[in-house]
Amino acid sequence: MLAQLAEYQKRDDLSGKEKVALRFAERMTLDPNNVDEALWAEFRKHFDEGEAVELAAVIGLFNYFNRFNDALQMEPTK
Numbered sequence: 001m002l003a004q005l006a007e008y009q010k011r012d013d014l015s016g017k018e019k020v021a022l023r024f025a026e027r028m029t030l031d032p033n034n035v036d037e038a039l040w041a042e043f044r045k046h047f048d049e050g051e052a053v054e055l056a057a058v059i060g061l062f063n064y065f066n067r068f069n070d071a072l073q074m075e076p077t078k
Contacts, residue, residue, distance in 0.1 A: 017046040
C-alpha cells in the first residue's frame with residue numbers, strides 16, 4: 001500500500017475521507033499557501049474543527065522534522 005501512496009487519487013481501496021486527508025497533506029507539504037477554499041471545504045466535510053487542527057499540526061510537525069533532517073543531511077536509522 002505504501003509503495004502506491006503517490007497514486008492515492010486513483011486507488012479504490014481508500015475512502016473519500018482518506019483521499020482528502022492525503023490531498024490536504026500533500027498541499028500543505030508542497031504549497032501551503034495554496035490550501036484554497038475548495039480544498040478546505042472538502043476537508044471540513046470529513047473532519048471537525050478539532051480534527052482539522054490536529055491533522056494540520058501533525059502534517060506541519062512532520063514537515064518540520066523532514067526539513068530539519070534534510071538540512072542536516074541526517075539519514076533515517078533502522
